[in-house]
Amino acid sequence: MLDDRKFKKRADIIVLSLASWAVICIAMFFYYAVIARDNYIYLGNKLAQRDLSYYPERAKIIDKNGVVLAWSEKYFDLYYNNLTDSPERLNLIYQAVKKVIPKAVRPSPDKMQSMILRSLRPPQILNLEELIYLYQELQITPRLERKVVDYPKVRVLVGQVKFVKGRLVGISGLEKKYDTVLSGAPGKYQIMLDRNKNWIKNSGRSINMAVPGKDVKLDSSVEEIRKGKQ
């Protein structure tokens, strides 16, 4: 027959060993959660956090009567990034996109990045939300376009802009002269990237708000400019 006292003693030894193990686990847990926390958060942030600059919309150029001569418009384009070199996957994703947007253009299997659709409309962006999450290959990219009223003399006066590191920079005419005023100051944003370098949903945090550029008001009217009286 079992000796109850000896059995209890052995069982107590086991319980004590398990309890000691639990205490070691708690100590380690406390170490990572409290004592060494800052160090591991720093290391983790190095892996995941990225600072991004974003630019405010370039301000408008208006004539003395308040008629807008130059302004910016934002468009969104849908791209396919060829991450896998798999024609089957390309086809699968293309078919999925086509269900949502019948006008989608088939991406090229030979290019690293192909445009599927230019200038998406807001309802199309909403419809694509789930696919963007499902397929890392899909990417919606914003694009800014500078528009100028369609009079040749006004175009010459206003000048031209070009994209430099994600922002519009004036390279001639009034766009160049008032570039600093029109551009404003960039904002800073901190985001977290996941293991696949995708932006983690809701992880963004603003560090500095962007300062919008100021509209430039001219002393002449659009008619005067057209007639060369500016």
Added chain:
Amino acid sequence: MNQEKFENQIFNATVLAQSLLFLLCIWGCLAIYNSNTLGASPLYFVGRQLLWLVTGMIVMLLAQRVPFSFYSENALTAAAIAYISLLAVLLWGTRINGMRGWFTFGWTSASIQPSEFAKPFFILLLCHIAVNGKNKLKTFLRLAAATLLWLIPILLQPDAGTALVYLLVFLIVCVLIGTPFKYLLTLPALLTPVAAWALYRNPYILKRFSGFWDPASDPLGSGWHIRQFQFTIARGGWFGVKLGKAAWSNSYLPLSHSDSVFATIAESLGFVGALPILILLGIVFFSLYRLSLRLRGQYQKLFIISMLSLIIIQTLIHISVNVALLPPTGLTLPLLSYGGSSLLSTLLAFGIILSALNHHSPEEAHSYYN
């Protein structure tokens, strides 16, 4: 009068255990939800887990009503069925995460892991061998042979973590029945060839050890999982980030709803919110352990302590892995991790434990050696 008091204590311990187990399972559901809030279907895993929880609670209540004599008398048959399922899964099982350990049923997309369900039946088998043994050496050899046979199909899956749990429980049964120390010393000699064979067949085990030893040397490869445990727990701090905002668990931590669920809880609820898991499990363990020592039936007593030890060992291995104290083993946290097999088998095991506690009588004492 004493008997009546004892019955009352058993009743109270049963109600306490049932309530705390349910609470822990709900805690687990919360963690599973939290690990998927940023995913495309945040409610998918937690919805399934809630279904398993309801089924599991029914299984536990039913298993508790069956007299313990039914389990003890049919221990060999149950163990044989469980063993056949372990063999069958090697032939017809599905491979998930590199392990052929599941039967999947296509029409339901549900899967069953036989090595989880085999746990209570393995312990019933060990207890059966132990209480019927007359000679210490023969009993030890029978226990060792049964364990070795049990480990082979599990290592072939390969599932080194579960094999480790089985091995530790075998040791606990040996210690509880008073196996002489010199017999236990022969175990390293017996286990070395098995370990060498397991390492030869599964080189990933060595990789996990190297990643554990120096995670910084290969932070994007073998050290990745360990690093993510450290980062996830650190983000939790004292009180955790807000519920539903566990960005690290959602984005970096591998298997955040199953093998890494403790770290997920730590990130969401912090040190203060995750510690009660150990405390609640400790309360369940001690209340049942204390009462089991007063039972007369040797089989019950041995089964309750061994089964509770198995659950606690699995819990401690899971937490040890999650706090970077052990290399990743792929073990779930009983009651809290996502997985129907793990949850059902643990609740079934608690049902049998409660049956052993509630269906006791002085006549049930078995012969046993000191």
